[in-house]
Amino acid sequence: MSADPDAMVDGFGRRIEYLRISVTDKCNLRCVYCMPLEGLEWLKRDELLTYEEIAEIVRVMAPLGLRRVRFTGGEPLVRRDLPELVAMVAAVPGIDDLSLSTNAVLLAEHAEALKAAGLHRVNVSLDSLRPERVDAIARRPGSYARIMEGLRAAEEVGFAPLKINVVLMGGTNDDEIADFAALTRERPWHVRFIEVMPTASNLDLSRHNYVSCAEALRRIRALGELEPVGGPTGNGPATYYRFPGAAGSIGVITPMSHTFCDRCNRMRLTADGQLRPCLFGDLQTDLRTPLRAGEPLEPAIRHTLRVKPERHELVQGSTSGSGGLVALSQTGG
Ligand code: SAM
Numbered sequence: 076m077s078a079d080p081d082a083m084v085d086g087f088g089r090r091i092e093y094l095r096i097s098v099t100d101k102c103n104l105r106c107v108y109c110m111p112l113e114g115l116e117w118l119k120r121d122e123l124l125t126y127e128e129i130a131e132i133v134r135v136m137a138p139l140g141l142r143r144v145r146f147t148g149g150e151p152l153v154r155r156d157l158p159e160l161v162a163m164v165a166a167v168p169g170i171d172d173l174s175l176s177t178n179a180v181l182l183a184e185h186a187e188a189l190k191a192a193g194l195h196r197v198n199v200s201l202d203s204l205r206p207e208r209v210d211a212i213a214r215r216p217g218s219y220a221r222i223m224e225g226l227r228a229a230e231e232v233g234f235a236p237l238k239i240n241v242v243l244m245g246g247t248n249d250d251e252i253a254d255f256a257a258l259t260r261e262r263p264w265h266v267r268f269i270e271v272m273p274t275a276s277n278l279d280l281s282r283h284n285y286v287s288c289a290e291a292l293r294r295i296r297a298l299g300e301l302e303p304v305g306g307p308t309g310n311g312p313a314t315y316y317r318f319p320g321a322a323g324s325i326g327v328i329t330p331m332s333h334t335f336c337d338r339c340n341r342m343r344l345t346a347d348g349q350l351r352p353c354l355f356g357d358l359q360t361d362l363r364t365p366l367r368a369g370e371p372l373e374p375a376i377r378h379t380l381r382v383k384p385e386r387h388e389l390v391q392g393s394t395s396g397s398g399g400l401v402a403l404s405q406t407g408g
């Protein structure tokens with residue numbers, strides 16, 4: 076741990092150097108595990124942080140040890156002119172890793188501008204390799220074709236490493252675990268399987284269709300020996316493996332079966348300016364009010380560090396979700 080007295084270290088000695096910034100709660104898809112088809116209320120325009128306000132928060136946190144920023148949502152690319160924000164954050168001294176989580180539907184249109192603005196890499200959600208399934212999971216026809224264009228554009232402009240997020244759903248895509256894994260032999264993709272987390276809008280799915288990453292690894296090992304490897308850039312919660320000689324790797328993210336909270340290095344900023352010490356639960360600190368009043372932000376940031384919980388309280392098979400959260404798109408997954 077750093078001896079830097081200004082560094083953001085929480086009550087459990089974890090050093091916080093990573094901020095996930097949600098730029099919008101809206102999305103152009105309605106993934107079955109993430110958002111309800113209807114009924115979510117959108118934030119109003121004046122509730123959203125402006126790009127200048129987001130950049131200001133990053134400028135305050137960088138001298139406190141912030142090094143890595145990810146833009147997420149909702150779908151970050153539905154917010155207009157995202158490359159402008161990327162450029163503003165890229166210009167903050169100390170920020171050396173800038174990434175984007177996206178469903179890739181709009182990525183082909185924006186990949187070049189994002190790269191030129193200083194974005195280093197992208198994580199793309201892709202829950203199936205079959206066109207009709209992707210469209211059914213996303214509940215938006217035509218998604219698959221556009222996501223494939225987005226992935227091609229990401230490779231062409233050189234976003235690397237390219238990570239693919241696959242949420243495991245029994246009876247929906249678990250028969251493709253082997254296909255995804257096999258893909259990593261040829262392609263330099265880092266495919267990460269994620270255990271579905273319960274929210275109020277997915278309780279049936281998260282209770283009855285949960286598949287653990289241990290089960291995914293068991294099925295993958297039937298294809299061939301796996302060797303543990305260090306992850307590609309970005310110390311996230313995933314644990315990585317590889318088929319010997321493969322171009323890519325296989326990661327598992329296990330929020331339900333094994334928490335990785337002991338190595339948590341992050342906080343989250345919601346689109347309306349709440350700093351959240353943990354994805355789940357209801358702890359958050361309002362940064363927007365002091366920001367708009369011209370008051371210092373550091374006290375609110377330090378408070379958030381002090382209350383950051385030791386671990387999340389998610390329970391597999393939950394009948395209530397967590398902390399009143401209806402959809403991950405609301406807090407920035
Ligand atoms: N729209 C972007 C995307 O899909 O990548 C960014 C936001 S999305 C909320 C971020 C990540 O959260 C995606 O990889 C998505 O698959 C994952 N996610 C959403 N809801 C989830 C849930 N209930 N359990 C596990 N992962 C979830």
Ligand code: SF4
Binds near residue numbers: 102149200
């Ligand atoms: Fe939208 Fe991403 Fe949620 Fe899918 S996972 S509904 S793409 S925010």
